[in-house]
Amino acid sequence: SIGSAVAEQGYPPRIEWRAQGVDQEVERATGVLRRDLGTPRVFAFANPKGGVHKTTATVLAAATVGSVRGRGVLAWDDNELRGTLGLRAGSARHARTIRHLISELAQIEILEGATLLDRLDDFLRHASDGSYDVLAGEESPRFAQRLDQFTVRRVLELLRRTHDVVCVDTGNNVESPNWRTVMQAADQLVVTTVPREDAAFSADWMLDLLHEEGMSELADNAITLISCPTPGRSALQDDLERHFATRTRGVAVVPYDPALETGSSIEYHQLQPETRQAWLRAAAMMVEPFAR
Numbered sequence: 001s002i003g004s005a006v007a008e009q010g011y012p013p014r015i016e017w018r019a020q021g022v023d024q025e026v027e028r029a030t031g032v033l034r035r036d037l038g039t040p041r042v043f044a045f046a047n048p049k050g051g052v053h054k055t056t057a058t059v060l061a062a063a064t065v066g067s068v069r070g071r072g073v074l075a076w077d078d079n080e081l082r083g084t085l086g087l088r089a090g091s092a093r094h095a096r097t098i099r100h101l102i103s104e105l106a107q108i109e110i111l112e113g114a115t116l117l118d119r120l121d122d123f124l125r126h127a128s129d130g131s132y133d134v135l136a137g138e139e140s141p142r143f144a145q146r147l148d149q150f151t152v153r154r155v156l157e158l159l160r161r162t163h164d165v166v167c168v169d170t171g172n173n174v175e176s177p178n179w180r181t182v183m184q185a186a187d188q189l190v191v192t193t194v195p196r197e198d199a200a201f202s203a204d205w206m207l208d209l210l211h212e213e214g215m216s217e218l219a220d221n222a223i224t225l226i227s228c229p230t231p232g233r234s235a236l237q238d239d240l241e242r243h244f245a246t247r248t249r250g251v252a253v254v255p256y257d258p259a260l261e262t263g264s265s266i267e268y269h270q271l272q273p274e275t276r277q278a279w280l281r282a283a284a285m286m287v288e289p290f291a292r
Contacts, residue, residue, distance in 0.1 A: 026277055029284035033068040035291035040160035043286055044186035045225075046170045046179075047193055049202035053227040055079075056260060057192045058169040059089040063268035064276070064283040065165050066131030072164035074124070076155075077137030078182060079171035080146055088266050089127065089134050096123045097136045102151060109158050120162055128267060133163070149181040156185050165287075174209060183215060188286050189222040191248060195234035200243070207247055222248040223286050228256045249289075252282035 045058045058075050066073035077085030077098075101108070101123040108119050125134040147155075159166045170182050183189070191207065193199045203224070210219040224244035226237065237253070244251050257275040260266065268276070 022277060026280055029280040030068055032284040032288050032291050033065055033280070035287075037164060037287065037290045038292055040164050040166065041187040041287075041290055042156060042160070042166045042168060042182075042185055043188045043190055044168050044170050044182050045190045045192050046183070046206060047191060047199065047203050048172050048174050048206055049193075049199050050172050052192050052194050052199045052202070053225075053229070054171075054192045055085045055088060055169050056266060057190065057225055057227060057254075058085060058167045059266045060254075060268065060271075060279050061190070061283055061286065062089075062132040062134075062165070062167045063127060063266070064279040065167075065287065066127065067129070067268060068280075069164065070131070073132040073167070074135060074159055074163040074165070075132060075167045075169070076135040076159065077169050078147075078152075078178065079137050079169055080173050080176060080178060085134065085137060085169050088264065089125070089132075093125060094122075095139070097138050098147075098155070099138045101135070101155070102147070105151070105154060105158070109154060117162055120158070129269065131268070135159070137169075146176065147178045149177040152178050152181040153185065156182070174206065180213070183210065183213075183218065186218060187290065189218050190286060191222050191224045191244070192227065193224065193240070193244075194227050194229050195236045195240055197236065200236070200240050203244070204247070219247075220249065221289070223282070224248045224251045225282060226251065226253045228254065231256045250285045252278070252285050254278045254282055 043061065045054050045061070047054060055077070062073050062075035075085060075089055079085070108116070111119055123135065125136060127134070156166070168182050170179055173179055191203045193203045207219045207222070210216065226240060228234070241251050241253065255275055255278055257271050259270040259272070
């Protein structure tokens with residue numbers, strides 16, 4: 001069975017959060033997020049459908065993990081079609097993006113230690129509370145951000161040298177070498193969706209594609225993240241939770257939060273306590289297979 005095969009590979013077939021007090025759940029999740037991860041880890045947030053909270057999920061996962069670990073966490077906007085992560089996360093100290101980093105990549109990747117950190121920092125933005133860094137995607141409509149597989153590998157290798165957790169917003173183009181290279185490099189896939197049929201269908205199709213492309217282990221060990229874009233519970237939500245529990249390692253649900261409604265800057269500290277608790281649980285589910 002998939003469950004037993006997954007367990008043999010060192011992944012729990014499903015993470016069960018037993019009924020317990022909220023404080024105990026938060027303490028448990030926080031403990032998981034604090035633990036050593038063995039090696040730097042890449043978390044890919046993916047769904048070919050737009051408008052399914054990929055960017056929001058990437059930012060809030062980085063913010064949640066960073067708020068616990070304190071440092072070493074980065075969110076990368078790898079959206080080829082003018083992503084908004086750099087605009088919604090971090091303080092825009094400058095207008096430099098992945099395009100500027102790539103133009104100097106050969107000079108930067110030969111550096112080491114504090115010199116490397118200082119030089120890379122010229123291209124990063126930072127969360128207002130300093131909990132995570134941001135590598136912005138190209139924000140000018142005059143430039144397309146179509147990275148070849150070799151460049152993507154070099155960027156990921158660089159980021160793994162400087163950060164413990166790299167959260168990647170993968171964009172919508174599953175046909176691009178860029179998207180596939182991130183999938184191949186990812187330690188953990190996070191399938192982002194909202195309780196709508198079109199979004200769930202797109203997520204399902206993507207999982208099928210990964211199986212066809214020889215990435216069954218990544219798909220089976222994925223976490224499905226259902227984000228609620230409106231108050232109240234969707235009639236579809238129970239069905240989606242049951243369905244994706246059969247397709248992925250675990251399902252996490254994060255509630256609607258008015259602080260996220262405007263589409264403007266995402267500030268972790270402005271979220272409702274219930275939202276932050278849900279994100280702690282979700283992030284711990286993502287990280288737990290690697291926690292030592």
